Amino acid sequence: MSSEVICPKDKIVFDANRGEYICTETGEVLEDKxxxxxxxxxxxxxxxxxxxxxxxxxxxxxxxxxLSTYMDTRAxxxxxxxxxxxxxxxxxxGTSEQRNLVKAMTILERIIDNLGLPKAVxxxxxxxxxxxxxxxxxxxxxxxxxxxxxxxxxxxxxxxPTTLDEISKATSANKKEIGKAYRLLLREDVxxxxxxxxxxxxxxxxxxxxxxGKVMTAATEIVERAKKAGITSGKDPAxxxxxxxxxxxxxxxxxxxxxxxxxxxxxxxxTIRNRYREIARELGIDIEGxx
Numbered sequence: 001m002s003s004e005v006i007c008p009k010d011k012i013v014f015d016a017n018r019g020e021y022i023c024t025e026t027g028e029v030l031e032d033k034x035x036x037x038x039x040x041x042x043x044x045x046x047x048x049x050x051x052x053x054x055x056x057x058x059x060x061x062x063x064x065x066x067l068s069t070y071m072d073t074r075a076x077x078x079x080x081x082x083x084x085x086x087x088x089x090x091x092x093x094g095t096s097e098q099r100n101l102v103k104a105m106t107i108l109e110r111i112i113d114n115l116g117l118p119k120a121v122x123x124x125x126x127x128x129x130x131x132x133x134x135x136x137x138x139x140x141x142x143x144x145x146x147x148x149x150x151x152x153x154x155x156x157x158x159x160x161p162t163t164l165d166e167i168s169k170a171t172s173a174n175k176k177e178i179g180k181a182y183r184l185l186l187r188e189d190v191x192x193x194x195x196x197x198x199x200x201x202x203x204x205x206x207x208x209x210x211x212x213g214k215v216m217t218a219a220t221e222i223v224e225r226a227k228k229a230g231i232t233s234g235k236d237p238a239x240x241x242x243x244x245x246x247x248x249x250x251x252x253x254x255x256x257x258x259x260x261x262x263x264x265x266x267x268x269x270x271t272i273r274n275r276y277r278e279i280a281r282e283l284g285i286d287i288e289g290x291x
Contacts, residue, residue, distance in 0.1 A: 097133065100143060104129055107147045107171070114170035115162065117155070124154035131190045141181060144173045149181035156193045161201045163238050165266030198223045198232060201241030201265070208264040211245070211254055219248035222279065231282050235275070242267040243276035247285060 105126065112122045128150040132138060138146050148171045155162040164182075168175035185191055199220050206216040222244040226232050232240050242265040249256045258269040265272075280287040 100133060100138065101130070104133075104143050104147050107144050108151065111148060111151050111167065111170050115151075115166060117151070117160065117162070121151065121154045121158060121160060124157060125150040128153050128185065128191045132185060132188075135188055135190060137184060137188060137190070142173065142177075144171055145177045145181045146185075147171075148173045148178045149185055152178065152182050153185055153191050153193055156196050157191065159196060159200055161196075161204045161238070161241075163266035196237040198227075198237040198240040198244065201238045202245060205241055205245045205261065205265050206249075209245070209249070209256055209260065211249055211256070212252075215245070215248045215252050215254050218252055219244040222247055222283070222285070225283050226279050229282050231279060236267070236271075238265055239267045239271050239275050240279075241265070242272050243279050246272055246276050247280060247287065251285075251287075 108122060108125055108129070111117075112119075112125075125147070129147055132146055132150065148167050152162065152164060152167050164175050164179055167173075168178055171178075186193060202219045202223055203216060206219060219241070223232070223240060226240060226244070242261050245265075246256065246258060246261050258272045261267070261272055262269045276287070279285070
């Protein structure tokens with residue numbers, strides 16, 4: 001992009017029709033001739049052009065869901081057309097709710113990219129955030145905290161093992177505040193999140209630690225036994241998984257410290273220690289010598 005125009009990142013929108021990135025603050029074109037990988041736009045008649053201009057797909061992860069279009073600037077008086085387009089851009093993101101969504105969807109895109117999460121999570125998180133905005137739950141909270149909480153909720157809903165610690169590191173939001181925002185989303189019925197299965201976290205933690213399939217299987221069995229014994233109810237699934245991996249690794253000769261498991265799981269060493277002792281006690285697992 002041109003170095004002559006400075007525009008805040010959350011003020012930049014993409015005009016798919018013209019292949020241009022535009023600053024919504026000034027109306028300046030920051031970059032043009034950008035190839036859009038979206039729908040087919042070729043038209044041979046004016047009627048086809050009108051039809052295709054309405055045929056874009058809905059994208060919930062864009063503040064206007066990808067439904068807005070810009071007026072055509074192929075007029076002889078380009079200066080006049082640019083002035084009209086500036087007014088249109090400003091009106092398009094003119095309300096406080098629309099400005100909020102522009103910023104939120106930019107933050108959402110960054111979090112998804114930083115964590116390498118799939119598009120389905122982005123779409124689900126966008127739906128959750130929009131519902132929170134409709135219920136006016138953003139007031140008094142930072143947009144980033146609620147977006148981060150929406151991503152966490154989407155991951156939990158889709159059984160993608162992601163911890164608050166990981167999401168916090170991918171944002172500038174505080175882990176504790178993200179947790180508060182997440183609980184608010186649940187309390188206000190913005191979304192329903194089924195209890196996550198710790199076994200998904202077992203696979204992730206064991207893989208990051210380079211543990212064998214034998215240990216992974218043993219840890220999964222410990223989790224299943226803990227579930228049947230009612231030990232996992234109301235507890236963070238990541239903490240159950242971390243404790244199970246700690247026990248399984250050490251009783252199978254692939255020793256890993258609580259610190260190592262804490263680093264990859266995002267669960268504190270104190271929590272791992274308390275949880276593994278509880279599991280071992282309730283399930284009658286001999287843990288002598290692995291402390």
